[in-house]
Amino acid sequence: MNRIESFRAGINSSTSSFRQIAQRYLAIFLLLQISVAGAIPVGTVTTVAGNGTTGYSGDGGIATNATLNAPNGIAMDALGNIYFADSYNNYVRKVAASTGIISTIAGTGGAGSGGDGGLATSAQLNWPSGVALDSLGDLYIAEHGGHRIRKVSAATGVISTVAGNGNAGFGGDAGPATAAKINAPIHLAFDSADNLYIADWGNNRIRKVTNGVIQTVAGNSGSGGSVADGQLATSYKLAAPRDVQVDRLGNLYIAEEHRIRKVAVESGIISTVAGNDTYGFNGDGLATNSSLAYPSGITLDGRGNIYIADYYNHRVRKVSIDTGLISTVAGNGTGTYSGDGIPAISSSLKFPASLVLDVSGNLYISDMFNERIRMVNLGAGSSSASTPTAPQSISVTAGAQQITLSFSAPASTGGAAIDSYTVSCTGGGITKTATGSTSPLVITGLTAGVQYSCSVTAHNVAGDSVASTSVVATAGSSTTAPSAPQSVTVVPGTQQATLSFLAPATNGGAVIDSYTASCTDGGVTKTATGTTSPLVVTGLTAGVQYSCSVTAHNSAGSSTASTSVNVTPSALVTAPSAPQSVTVVPGIQQATLSFSAPATNGGAAIDSYTVSCTGGGITKTVTGTTSPLIVTGLTAGVQYSCSVTAHNSAGSSTATAGVSVTPSPSPSVGAEAVFYCAEALYSPVFNARAATVSSSDGKYFMRSYPSGWILGVTTDGVGFYFIPPSGSLTYLDTLANVSNAYCKPYGLGM
Numbered sequence: 001m002n003r004i005e006s007f008r009a010g011i012n013s014s015t016s017s018f019r020q021i022a023q024r025y026l027a028i029f030l031l032l033q034i035s036v037a038g039a040i041p042v043g044t045v046t047t048v049a050g051n052g053t054t055g056y057s058g059d060g061g062i063a064t065n066a067t068l069n070a071p072n073g074i075a076m077d078a079l080g081n082i083y084f085a086d087s088y089n090n091y092v093r094k095v096a097a098s099t100g101i102i103s104t105i106a107g108t109g110g111a112g113s114g115g116d117g118g119l120a121t122s123a124q125l126n127w128p129s130g131v132a133l134d135s136l137g138d139l140y141i142a143e144h145g146g147h148r149i150r151k152v153s154a155a156t157g158v159i160s161t162v163a164g165n166g167n168a169g170f171g172g173d174a175g176p177a178t179a180a181k182i183n184a185p186i187h188l189a190f191d192s193a194d195n196l197y198i199a200d201w202g203n204n205r206i207r208k209v210t211n212g213v214i215q216t217v218a219g220n221s222g223s224g225g226s227v228a229d230g231q232l233a234t235s236y237k238l239a240a241p242r243d244v245q246v247d248r249l250g251n252l253y254i255a256e257e258h259r260i261r262k263v264a265v266e267s268g269i270i271s272t273v274a275g276n277d278t279y280g281f282n283g284d285g286l287a288t289n290s291s292l293a294y295p296s297g298i299t300l301d302g303r304g305n306i307y308i309a310d311y312y313n314h315r316v317r318k319v320s321i322d323t324g325l326i327s328t329v330a331g332n333g334t335g336t337y338s339g340d341g342i343p344a345i346s347s348s349l350k351f352p353a354s355l356v357l358d359v360s361g362n363l364y365i366s367d368m369f370n371e372r373i374r375m376v377n378l379g380a381g382s383s384s385a386s387t388p389t390a391p392q393s394i395s396v397t398a399g400a401q402q403i404t405l406s407f408s409a410p411a412s413t414g415g416a417a418i419d420s421y422t423v424s425c426t427g428g429g430i431t432k433t434a435t436g437s438t439s440p441l442v443i444t445g446l447t448a449g450v451q452y453s454c455s456v457t458a459h460n461v462a463g464d465s466v467a468s469t470s471v472v473a474t475a476g477s478s479t480t481a482p483s484a485p486q487s488v489t490v491v492p493g494t495q496q497a498t499l500s501f502l503a504p505a506t507n508g509g510a511v512i513d514s515y516t517a518s519c520t521d522g523g524v525t526k527t528a529t530g531t532t533s534p535l536v537v538t539g540l541t542a543g544v545q546y547s548c549s550v551t552a553h554n555s556a557g558s559s560t561a562s563t564s565v566n567v568t569p570s571a572l573v574t575a576p577s578a579p580q581s582v583t584v585v586p587g588i589q590q591a592t593l594s595f596s597a598p599a600t601n602g603g604a605a606i607d608s609y610t611v612s613c614t615g616g617g618i619t620k621t622v623t624g625t626t627s628p629l630i631v632t633g634l635t636a637g638v639q640y641s642c643s644v645t646a647h648n649s650a651g652s653s654t655a656t657a658g659v660s661v662t663p664s665p666s667p668s669v670g671a672e673a674v675f676y677c678a679e680a681l682y683s684p685v686f687n688a689r690a691a692t693v694s695s696s697d698g699k700y701f702m703r704s705y706p707s708g709w710i711l712g713v714t715t716d717g718v719g720f721y722f723i724p725p726s727g728s729l730t731y732l733d734t735l736a737n738v739s740n741a742y743c744k745p746y747g748l749g750m
Contacts, residue, residue: 042379045330045344048082048364049095049102050372052337056089056109063095063102068371073130073187073297074354074364077137084354084366084373085128085141092120092128092141092152095373106141106152106159113146113166120152120159130187130243130354134194142185142198149177149185149198149209163198163209170203173500174533177214182207187243187297187354192435197244197252204237206244206254206263215502218254218263218270220489226256232563233263233270234489234500242296243354247304248420248459249435255295260287260308260319266505268487274308274319274326281310281333287319287326297354297366302461303417307363309352316344316352316365316376330365330376337370344376359462386414388465391421391456396473400480400509401448403473406440407456416460424467427452427475444506446475479509481557485550490567495542497567500534501550510554519548519567542571574602575651579609579627579644584661589636591661594628595644604648612655615640636665 049063050071058066069088076082080097083105091107106120107128115123127145134140137154140162148164163177164185172180183202190196196209197217204226205219218233219241227236239257246252250265259275274287275295282291293312300306304321307329315331330344331352338348354366357378365374389410397404405423423434423441428450434441446452451474455467483504491498499517517535518527521544528535540546545568549561577598585592593611611629612621616638622631634640641658 042377043329043343043345044341045347045374045376046340047372048100048375049084049093050367050370052371054371056086056091059093059103060101063100063373066093066102068093068373070368071366071371071373072353072368073128073132073142074356074366074373075131075133075139076356076358076364077133080358082356082364082373083131083133083139085131087127087129087144090125090128092125092131092139105139105157106150111145113143113148113150113161116150116160117158119157120150121157123150123159125150130185130199132188132190132196134190134196136194140188140190140196142188144184144186144201147182147184149182149188149196162196162212163207163214168202170200170205173207173215174213177209177212180207180214186241189243189245191246191250192248197246199241199244199254201240201242204240206233206238206241206252216500217268217487218252218261221491226259227270229271231270232268232487232489233261234268234487235565242294243298243309245298245300247300249437253298253300253306255298255308257294258292260292260295260298260306268502273306273324274317279312281313281315284317284327285325287324290317290326292317297352299355299357299363301357301361302459303419307355307357309355309365311351311353314349314351316349316355316363329363329378330374340374347374349374387463388412388414388416388418388458388460390465390468391458392468394454394456394468394471396454396471398473398476399442400476401446402442402444402506402509403446403452403454403475404440404442405454405456405471407468408439410458410465413458414460414462414465416462418458418460420459422457422459422464423454424457425452425454425473442506444509448475448509450475476509479554479556482506482508482510482512482552482554482559484559484562485515485552486562488548488550488562488565490548490565492567492569493536495540495569495572496536496538497540497546497548497569498534498536499548499550499565501562502533504552504559507552508554508556508559510556512552512554514553515550516553516558517548517550518561519546521546540569542569544568571603573604573648573650576600576602576606576646576648576653578653578656579646580656582642582644582656582659584642584659586661586663587630588665589634589663590630590632591634591640591642591663592628592630593642593644593659595656596627598646598653601646602648602650604650606646606648608647610645610647610652611642612645613640613642613661634663636663638662 050068053067054069055067068086071084072087073085082095086093090109090111091104094105095102107125110124111126112124113126126143128141129144130142132140139152141150147168149162151162152159164182167181168183169181182200185198186201187199198207200207205216207214208217219238220234220236222237226239241254241256243255252263254261258277258279260273261270262273263270275292278291279293280291292310295308296311297309306319308317310317314333314335315328317326318329319326331349334348335350336348349367350370351368352365353368356364361378363376363378367374389412391407393408395406420435425432425443432443434443453470453472455470457467458465483506485501487502489500497519516529517537519537526537526539528537547564549564551561552559577600579595579598581596583594608623610623611631613631620631620633622629639662643655643658645655646653
């Protein structure tokens with residue numbers, strides 16, 4: 001029996017009160033064991049939060065006694081405190097590293113997105129799915145159900161919205177992130193400059209928020225599949241991205257359906273690092289030949305190895321940066337629970353959703369439907385390496401508002417590979433940095449004529465070296481044309497094209513003052529100039545393919561053109577022509593207008609027609625989708641001029657020529673009328689005057705004739721009836737359809 005098992009056995013044999021005290025110390029003991037290399041055997045799985053029961057309880061107590069409900073996104077701060085989205089409970093909870101105590105830091109349990117400007121613990125969350133921390137320790141929460149990204153201030157505990165307006169959809173790029181539409185975001189990440197990246201799952205995109213402005217850095221519109229390897233990441237859609245992570249160099253790693261993708265920071269080109277885009281599990285081997293099943297979470301260690309939460313395979317996989325091979329580090333694929341203290345690869349996970357690594361090589365797993373946060377000691381952290389010594393042989397070359405530092409590797413790597421170098425230059429009260437994997441490194445954006453002091457640090461899995469010896473240089477003032485704009489995409493429009501792009505990698509030592517977008521069909525070129533993305537090129541010919549590119553301009557001149565993108569504009573839509581063949585039939589206080597479709601629909605479907613009748617200083621209208629249309633509420637005896645317009649997506653047509661109509665009055669009980677019949681089908685005395693009789697319900701009026709028959713018309717003027725002397729009301733036809741016995745009222749009171 002090991003130390004942990006002995007301690008647990010002692011607790012179980014104690015009194016209830018002692019057990020409560022001892023369990024608290026056990027939590028502290030376990031966390032201390034986690035922090036001591038080798039205390040928990042390498043490759044062994046254990047639980048750090050959740051008792052496996054679905055629910056919400058345990059705040060203020062030991063995390064392993066708490067109940068959870070679908071824990072999802074997980075993050076860790078510099079002190080080792082664990083934060084996770086208790087998704088179905090609509091909370092974000094924290095496990096303190098020093099005590100093992102669990103608490104709630106955001107959410108009330110109700111589903112909603114209210115409470116901005118107040119304490120996070122008094123605010124509602126709507127299906128929180130992802131969490132991430134910036135360099136200040138502020139916590140960011142992805143609301144999968146609320147279509148927002150929320151922020152909890154580490155200093156005040158106050159919550160606010162930093163991205164998304166709460167409406168599911170896509171929109172708002174190049175504008176304020178809080179006004180943009182996002183769609184069911186899942187996970188989040190930050191780069192070293194505190195830029196926020198969002199896995200915008202429902203939009204098939206990765207979005208980036210910099211200084212409050214949102215843009216798309218991977219994914220686009222499209223149907224079926226996802227963007228192909230070797231293409232710009234923004235050239236086509238992603239397949240439902242669930243997670244995004246950023247390495248030290250700024251490269252993006254994206255978990256999408258059955259693949260892990262990488263977007264190179266310098267080129268914006270996308271590639272596959274794991275998965276063959278086939279659902280399933282086909283064992284370990286070359287990562288790009290492996291089958292994955294909706295991977296939902298990824299994390300990277302200090303060497304660049306990739307860890308994957310292979311969700312539907314109930315496993316955690318690792319892709320080696322050295323060999324490109326994939327292996328299983330946790331989970332046996334059964335989707336059950338098999339207990340702790342056993343080898344991780346023999347244990348059962350149930351839909352692992354999110355991952356995070358600490359500096360000691362411990363991997364934390366959101367074991368979603370086992371209702372636990374699990375931990376596996378991988379033995380790959382700082383316990384097996386030390387920081388490197390400083391880089392050597394530093395030299396410096398000044399350029400146009402930039403400085404280039406060259407250097408050689410440290411004398412000692414600390415027992416682990418150097419994965420990056422960082423150059424820092426300080427002058428004029430400002431520090432600029434650049435990070436890369438090899439010498440030399442160039443720092444841009446410096447002020448001409450200012451003297452800078454520069455140094456280099458090396459980084460491995462254990463951390464950063466001390467800074468190298470400083471060198472001094474003065475940034476030059478000469479400028480060159482900028483490099484070409486990057487990540488150019490195009491969206492077709494009506495006889496136009498909208499080009500979006502990112503700034504050049506280098507501005508040539510001077511501020512970029514304008515961009516020019518050019519589109520050519522091989523003969524005619526159209527351009528548009530502006531200071532920001534996007535630019536709209538107008539005046540293009542519908543149905544013709546254009547090749548478009550963008551150039552950047554500074555005081556030294558224009559860049560080379562960007563990579564070209566092709567686009568075919570759509571046709572211009574105009575309002576339709578007027579409807580045709582308009583006729584009108586008067587009715588009782590109404591008019592019925594019939595018409596045929598316009599000669600041209602303007603390039604878009606007719607979505608409605610509107611009839612207008614004007615008379616006596618009043619206009620009445622009615623709208624519908626087909627002929628005829630009936631205008632009601634007209635005044636009897638007043639002459640009206642009526643016309644018709646057609647409408648499509650571009651607007652309304654001109655009105656047809658007016659046709660005149662005078663509505664008849666509504667008959668009243670007791671009135672008399674003379675009826676003229678084209679043919680006396682039922683009686684030879686239809687044209688005789690007769691006394692008026694009324695129906696008991698007032699819905700029609702009738703006249704009796706010497707023959708004993710009764711002629712009647714409904715009060716709305718559309719029914720034609722006869723009543724034989726001995727029978728009940730017999731409906732013959734509507735007035736509009738009676739051809740051989742057509743009658744109409746000539747006047748009242750005669």
